[in-house]
Amino acid sequence: RCEKKIRAAKRATRSELSVSGGEWQKHGYAYDPKVLSADGLGDDIERISAKDVSVEEFIERFERPCRPCVITDAMDGWAANTEWTYDKLRAKFGRHKFKVGSDDDGYAVRLKFNHIHHYVNDPAHMRDDSPLYIFDGSFGDKEGSQPLLKDYDVPKYFKEDLFRHVGEKRRPPYRWVVIGPPRSGSSVHVDPLATSAWNALVSGHKRWALYPPSAGLTKPDLKPKGIGLDGESVTWFQRMYPKTRGKEWTEVRGFPKPMDCVQMPGEIMYVPDGWWHAVLNLDHTVAVTQNVVTTARFPKAWRMTKRGRPKMSAQWLKKLRTARPDLAAVADAQPRRAEESAGEKTSSSSSSSSSEESSDTEPDTDPA
Structure with missing residues (x-):
């Protein structure tokens, strides 16, 4: 029964791939050690300690200039640090259904955590090129998963949440629990409505590539047609990311190379609005992420x-x-029709993972 549910979820989230025909494993990424290697990657994002940097300093150094950073020492004392293991989550939430993607009509596809636990512990499934993973934007609204909210605190830099004034029911999805195996992740995207994001990593390692809004990059630049991109993070990192480090990209087109970073357990990534970014899970990861609007932005x-x-x-x-x-x-x-920069798009959709994130029936939006 468990296997049947997993296969149904796979078919629903990626209808173009044959489950029985082995198309979830057609690239053989699970057998290529280079796919998850961080060798030679730059460490381009500044790290700061929450113990040393005040809220006011953070605003001046990172928010106003729209600069990403990695924050350390901001997750001390979180219950999530000890409670958010696969086994403990299964014991508490095994019967609760978490979102693992969207079907072709934009509706949420959900699996019980018991089934997800089985999936990530099954060597056959873990050969999937881009595995299913939890990217649940309604966990804080559903009775069965609401207790997770008590296990973490919004970091001091992000307490101001201006969209809260809209009301919980009207505002777009803004917080996600993210639990994923190696090779899952979020393909390159910009967060919607000029929100910034923070992503707190409880366990595992995430690879990030970021591109500044000042470059004027657009979706066709970073997700061109004709090179076999399938909306998956792992495929994007294999096929498109290397091009963004080459001469054609930097010298001919004048675009910047990506800023690279591997996020470690206990670190929080801050991604300001307008930055294109892609994320690849290098091992089994557990995280929580929220989108936010602050006064400075x-x-x-x-x-x-x-x-x-x-x-x-x-x-x-x-x-x-x-x-x-x-x-x-x-x-x-502000003028009725403000002059927008090239990076200001209203589109709130592009691929965010094996599971494109959205509320149950809204157009897909892209958390970090």
Whole structure:
């Protein structure tokens, strides 16, 4: 029965691949040690300690200039550090269904954690090129998984969450529990509505590649047709990432090389709005991630939300007039049709993993 459920989930999330025909393993990535190797990767992202850097300093050094960083010493004391192991999660949440992807109509595909536990411990399934993994944006809203919220704290730099003024039911998905085996991950994307993201890694290692918004990159630049990209992170890292380090990319087209980083357990990655980024899990990983809008990054988020979600933006502005009149004034002062940079797109969809993340019926959005 467990195997039947797993195969059904595979068929639903990747209908173009034959499960029985072995197409989930057609690239043979599981047999290629280079796929998960971090040898020769740069360590290009600045690391800071939450013990040494104040909120005010963080805003000036990273938020305002739109600079990514890796934060250490910000997860001390989290219950998640000891409670979020596969075995403990299975004991507590074995019967709860977590989202592992979306079907062709955009509806959530879910599996019980018991079945996911079986999947990641089955050597045959772990030969999948891009395995199923949990990317659940509703865990905090469902009774069966809500206790996970008590196991971590929002880091001090991200306590301000301006979308909260919209209300929990109206705001877009913004927090995800992310549990994935090697070779799962998020293909290259920009987070929607000019949100920034923080990603806290409880266990395992994540490989990141980031591209700055100043480069003016677009989806066709980073996800061109005709080179066999299938929406999976592992395929993107194998086929497209090397091109972004080559002469054609840097010298002929004038684009920057990626900023590389391997995130370690206990570290939090901060990705400011507008940065293209891709993530590959190098081993079994457990993480929690949230998208956020803060005062320092509000103007662009307001422009993007007004264009992309006009009804929601009207509700947001109404609430800000009471809660944050200073920001309401900023919103009012912006032209009706602000001049947008090349990087300001309203699209909130591109691939985010083996499981493209969304609410149950919304268009797919892309967490980090």
